[in-house]
Amino acid sequence: MRHMTDVERRLAALEERLAQLEEEKAVARLISSYGPLVDSGSADAAAALWEPDGVYDVEELVMTGRDEIAGMVRSDTHQGWITGGAAHFVGPPHVTVTGDEAVAVGYSLMILRQGDGFEVRRATANHWRLRRGPDGWRVTARTARVLDGRPQARELLAEGIMP
Amino acid sequence: MRHMTDVERRLAALEERLAQLEEEKAVARLISSYGPLVDSGSADAAAALWEPDGVYDVEELVMTGRDEIAGMVRSDTHQGWITGGAAHFVGPPHVTVTGDEAVAVGYSLMILRQGDGFEVRRATANHWRLRRGPDGWRVTARTARVLDGRPQARELLAEGIMP
Amino acid sequence: MRHMTDVERRLAALEERLAQLEEEKAVARLISSYGPLVDSGSADAAAALWEPDGVYDVEELVMTGRDEIAGMVRSDTHQGWITGGAAHFVGPPHVTVTGDEAVAVGYSLMILRQGDGFEVRRATANHWRLRRGPDGWRVTARTARVLDGRPQARELLAEGIMP
Secondary structure (H helix, E strand, O other): OHHHHHHHHHHHHHHHHHHHHHHHHHHHHHHHHHHHHHHOOOHHHHHOOEEEEEEEEOOOOEEEOHHHHHHHHHOHHHHHHHHHOEEEEEOOOEEEEEOOEEEEEEEEEEEEEEOOEEEEEEEEEEEEEEEEEOOEEEEEEEEEEEOOOOHHHHHHHHHHHOO | OHHHHHHHHHHHHHHHHHHHHHHHHHHHHHHHHHHHHHHOOOHHHHHOOEEEEEEEEOOOOEEEOHHHHHHHHHOHHHHHHHHHOEEEEEOOOEEEEEOOEEEEEEEEEEEEEEOOEEEEEEEEEEEEEEEEEOOEEEEEEEEEEEOOOOHHHHHHHHHHHOO | OHHHHHHHHHHHHHHHHHHHHHHHHHHHHHHHHHHHHHHOOOHHHHHOOEEEEEEEEOOOOEEEOHHHHHHHHHOHHHHHHHHHOEEEEEOOOEEEEEOOEEEEEEEEEEEEEEOOEEEEEEEEEEEEEEEEEOOEEEEEEEEEEEOOOOHHHHHHHHHHHOO
């Protein structure tokens, strides 16, 4: 009986540690789907990464809820980018999962076709807040600030790593 | 005896979940080796990422089998790039492992030295199919399409995320 | 008793495999914090990624110890970049963990604001050596070489993948 308790303790520890890795993986995987979804014009699937009332704040535009996020993907501006040639290239995020909440921070580049090559139109700092619910992880708030020297972008990066 | 069954059930569940994470990691790790191998001119090692009859389809060139892939790395064009200064910068892939098969989708940038800086020559959508055999994961087919606005590149991205 | 031995063997195998994934994750996570820390000007936190006597060798500058690394972040050159707009965009590393030692290899881009867009100033090959101590993983040596065609950069990439 003493021995079984030890086995059960080890099982419980393994289950907890494994779940932690699985959740971190799930958050990173969700983030890695953003670029392919918006660059393919998959408006509803991109919007569904957010919670129904999730926020996507890119400063000049604050989208609240999935309809507004899908609307951005369907907008003439976005459609012009992807039919002209665009890559929303999202780097590997730094992910911190705490129970059913997560914070991730990372970079994204908007790369557009220009002549016979491509140009980096924007380099952006991204701070993601996510929550795990019955359907898995969803974004509650993504805040993006162009890395053009503004202090807000630098603060987003620092805050995501050292909350 | 009843109790042991529970322990065994938990062990089996852990083993299965852990294996899933390990395989996803292995696929991402293989993909992360592509850039360093081709940029260092390691032609045979790059080709060995593919199955012996694997396909690497970059539209203007469809390579079948390791000899043709190694030949691309050894070609004057590729050697000119890497001796002039080149980075095949591959982003974090979105990986889906189903048993011994896997699909991954992601971006790659071909970045070339230009003057005293660098230019993004190509931004590309990549769709990888992989299979696990006795020697681990190997690529069966990688399809790459430049994100220059062509619908095929956008379809590759969507298909890799929502198969 | 025979049966318990089997359970314990499975537990030990799970613990070892899980620890391997956790350590690989920890190394990749540390590397993913480098960009946000230097781009936010978090000099001491960036330097603390290294061991007290760790080395950061970027060829034209070899920094030894945390004071010199923090000094680089506080330098006029670096401050000029981040107040003008800069992204140290670090790609997903290829990580190999062997006990308490790790090697990682990958790319980084230094992207600077230029006019109303951004330019890729440098594309760099990075070879990281790390060690695990009582406070977790720390960098013992990071060697970075610009991918401008020099053989050393290509050798770094190959050596990191096929040590």
